[in-house]
Amino acid sequence: MWHTAGKGMRGEDSTPADFACDVMLEHIPNLPSFDIIDPCAGAGGPIPFLEPALNRKLRDGGAAPVRFVMSDLWPSLERWAAISHRSEHITRKPGKKECRIYNLCFHHFDDPDAQLVLRSAIESSDTFVIFEMTNRTLTAFLNTTFLMLSPFLTTLVWFRNFPLHIFFTNVIPLVPLMFAVDGYVSCIRGRTNRELEELLRRQKDLDLSVWEFSSGETKVLPPFGVMYWYVGVKKGD
Ligand SMILES: C[S@@+](CC[C@H](N)C(=O)[O-])C[C@H]1O[C@@H](n2cnc3c(N)ncnc32)[C@H](O)[C@@H]1O
Structure with a gap:
């Protein structure tokens, strides 16, 4: 970032x-x-x-x-x-x-x-x-949501030759989930x-x-x- x-x-x-x-x-x-x-x-x-x-x-x-x-x-x-x-x-x-x-x-x-x-x-x-x-501001929560959703698209563009990346992002969304937990907890604690x-x-x-x-x-x-x-x-x- x-x-x-x-x-x-x-x-x-x-x-x-x-x-x-x-x-x-x-x-x-x-x-x-x-x-x-x-x-x-x-x-x-x-x-x-x-x-x-x-x-x-x-x-x-x-x-x-x-x-x-x-x-x-x-x-x-x-x-x-x-x-x-x-x-x-x-x-x-x-x-x-x-x-x-x-x-x-x-x-x-x-x-x-x-x-x-x-x-x-x-x-x-x-x-x-x-x-x-x-x-704990609306913009920070919106930014976190934006960041959490962005891997669904960026993985297909940047990591299109990495099946594991795509699997754990677009099929089983572990990466977005990790971003969500880290981001929202950081918002609450910030x-x-x-x-x-x-x-x-x-x-x-x-x-x-x-x-x-x-x-x-x-x-x-x-x-x-x-x-x-x-x-x-x-x-x-
Ligand atoms: C969210 S990461 C940020 C790391 C880096 N500044 C960055 O921008 O990527 C927070 C870092 O703070 C460190 N940290 C947490 N508590 C700490 C403490 N009491 N003393 C020193 N480092 C600590 C963690 O180990 C972790 O590496």
């Missing part, structure tokens, strides 16, 4: 990966002074798309590249090795200031854990950014930006005085796909 043709911040042709880069470039001052740490990287998620896109934009603007570091509760070491093999800017060892990035994963945390994750970001990182496409803000503000002992927060939502994959982003930046960094 990250490299699917869609729309950008101002309605221009773009991809969700390019859009995410533009959010970071616009809202995180001096981005090259950070390493970008993905604590819930899974099998890499958008990192193989974000890294070249972001560093191309930085290079075009005459700036130094940023490095990405992947981490996860369940590390996909083989996948990460393959991904980092393709780019010198994807590494295992952070060195600079820390920008934590949460790509379509923050809904995995229940409220107590999410509060702790935010607390940790405030207390021990310099910047964080959360991207989500699922929450948070709006206002709910994220509330998780931060309710922690009264957290010193937010040196932090600036910005957030927004943009329809990056018409007709229903809205990307929600939330950025926290430590002032003076």
Whole structure:
């Protein structure tokens, strides 16, 4: 989905990966002074798309590249090795200031854990950014339905020479069922930006005085796909 043709911040042709880069470039001052740490990287998620896109934009603007570091509760070491093999800017060892990035994963945390994750970001990182496409809004549920139904068509086009793919999609619809369960559960567990803000503000002992927060939502994959982003930046960094 990250490299699917869609729309950008101002309605221009773009991809969700390019859009995410533009959010970071616009809202995180001096981005090259950070390493970008993905604590819930899974099998890499958008990192193989974000890294070249972001560093191309930085290079075009005459700036130094940023490095990405992947981490996860369940590390996909083989996948990460393959991904980092393709780019010198994807590494295992952070060195600079820390920008934590949460790509379509923050809904995995229940409220107590999410509060702790935010607390940790405030207390021990310099910047964080959360991207989500699922929450309890009508458009998110419609987008999930759209994604769930799309394999019925795309499998026949992209995987027409793979009988097993077709069997488990169009005959016994296991793939759409998996998309449905994952997508609707993610919608139910997902948070709006206002709910994220509330998780931060309710922690009264957290010193937010040196932090600036910005957030927004943009329809990056018409007709229903809205990307929600939330950025926290430590002032003076
Ligand atoms: C929906 S996947 C997203 C993966 C990747 N960011 C992507 O876009 O494809 C959520 C990821 O969060 C990871 N995760 C869940 N709870 C975690 C935790 N407490 N600490 C670190 N990673 C966690 C899971 O292992 C999983 O890889």
